[in-house]
Amino acid sequence: MKLWGGRFKEGTNKLVNDFNSSINVDCRMYKEDIKGSIAHSKMLGKQGIIPKESAKKIEDGLVELLKRLNSGAIEIDLTSEDIHSFTEGILTYYIGDSGKMLHTARSRNDQVTLDLKLYLKSYINDIINDLLNLEEVLSLKAKENTKTIMPGYTHMQKAQPITFSHHLLAYSEMFKRDIKRLLDDLERLDEMPLGSGALATSTYPIDREFVAKELGFKNITLNSLDSVSDRDYAIETLSCLSIIMMHLSRFSEEIIIWCTNEFNFIELSDEYSTGSSIMPQKKNPDVAELVRSKTGRVYGDLMTLLTVMKGIPLAYNKDMQEDKECLFDALDTVSLSIKTFTGMINTMKVNKEAMKLSCKSGFTNATDVADYLVKSGLTFRSAHEIVGEMVLYCIDKNKGIEDLTLEEFKSFSKEFKEDIYKAVDLLTCVEERSVVGGPSTSSVNFQIKMLDEFINSIKNKQ
Numbered sequence: 001m002k003l004w005g006g007r008f009k010e011g012t013n014k015l016v017n018d019f020n021s022s023i024n025v026d027c028r029m030y031k032e033d034i035k036g037s038i039a040h041s042k043m044l045g046k047q048g049i050i051p052k053e054s055a056k057k058i059e060d061g062l063v064e065l066l067k068r069l070n071s072g073a074i075e076i077d078l079t080s081e082d083i084h085s086f087t088e089g090i091l092t093y094y095i096g097d098s099g100k101m102l103h104t105a106r107s108r109n110d111q112v113t114l115d116l117k118l119y120l121k122s123y124i125n126d127i128i129n130d131l132l133n134l135e136e137v138l139s140l141k142a143k144e145n146t147k148t149i150m151p152g153y154t155h156m157q158k159a160q161p162i163t164f165s166h167h168l169l170a171y172s173e174m175f176k177r178d179i180k181r182l183l184d185d186l187e188r189l190d191e192m193p194l195g196s197g198a199l200a201t202s203t204y205p206i207d208r209e210f211v212a213k214e215l216g217f218k219n220i221t222l223n224s225l226d227s228v229s230d231r232d233y234a235i236e237t238l239s240c241l242s243i244i245m246m247h248l249s250r251f252s253e254e255i256i257i258w259c260t261n262e263f264n265f266i267e268l269s270d271e272y273s274t275g276s277s278i279m280p281q282k283k284n285p286d287v288a289e290l291v292r293s294k295t296g297r298v299y300g301d302l303m304t305l306l307t308v309m310k311g312i313p314l315a316y317n318k319d320m321q322e323d324k325e326c327l328f329d330a331l332d333t334v335s336l337s338i339k340t341f342t343g344m345i346n347t348m349k350v351n352k353e354a355m356k357l358s359c360k361s362g363f364t365n366a367t368d369v370a371d372y373l374v375k376s377g378l379t380f381r382s383a384h385e386i387v388g389e390m391v392l393y394c395i396d397k398n399k400g401i402e403d404l405t406l407e408e409f410k411s412f413s414k415e416f417k418e419d420i421y422k423a424v425d426l427l428t429c430v431e432e433r434s435v436v437g438g439p440s441t442s443s444v445n446f447q448i449k450m451l452d453e454f455i456n457s458i459k460n461k462q
């Protein structure tokens, strides 16, 4: 059934019908569409805009429709133009003429943005939960690795020793910000648009606050033109999702590097790896690679909507129907990526020995030698110069700094004493960095405590 046949003499071209239809995409919002319609019809009845008995019939009919769709007793008719046409059409088929009153004081323009906001409110909360699960796994792994020494890198060159816990907790900070960004997005999204009509509200004495309350919105939108043509909330969501994927992608890149033969820092579980059809020895980190590539896809979804919206004059234009496919694609992609990634991290094996061994080459304790000299009275710049020469010497002799004899040390500076060996020990290098944010056991324990508190505070608010 078409919602707008009256003005037309001829039917729509078959191709145009298909081209115009959005039901294949928006059918997933059927619950929200029905929920929104129930609230709208209640309000129409309460305000005396339609008879109370008709409002009740509509409500009962919609509740029944939802039940039948949820149970699979009936299916959405995919030849309808969109989910709104389907809902109204089948409701009228169920309850007769009362169904034709449902669209009083409403347009699909305010209806569609209401549905999308309701749908997002729930999906964004699901993604927050996915991220919380990931944070819990990171906290667990961080606790297991507070003493696992590994090289920290800059420019992909070994820099200073850190702990694996410290490294994992860096990502937990990113995901904390991601959760906060989504919560902030939800805050702005929390404005109820129904009542804006096609663009200029309506002449009926509607009660928008009532509808907002029924549907659990904090506020109502303030300008009807903006209300029906605003998709900022969808763009903000896509931006948040893109940043999440950027974080997952960086992490994936490290996972891929860490499980190479050359690094061998971790081993992914069989469950989260795949093999090669030709090379029997292969165990590939496909999950991490797919997360890395799906990041591009989510960025593309963001670009799609930004571009769709950039030339649209006020108010609603059909261009905006293209908002959902990219948004849903991004939501599904991110949700599946986080879940799979979490399982991969949870089941990986950490090769503590390989990490520590790797720290021994590459002079990761060179800064600590310079700091030792500074503590004996040298300026940092002179100490830096001396240790630079020591590194050159060690490269020539194929030795680590800690392998030098005390005489060799003293040949570079008389300030070196027996306690230099303790100072260049990797554990000392890590534990001496005990300021907030650092890699030492006390510092990472504090970070873990803050992470656990964060996880609990978000969970308690839900």
Ligand code: ARG
Residues within 6 Å of the ligand: 022, 026, 082, 108, 109, 112, 316, 318, 320, 321, 322
């Ligand atoms: N399917 C449409 C969409 O998703 C619903 C709004 C249609 N409004 C209209 N004036 N044709 O945007």
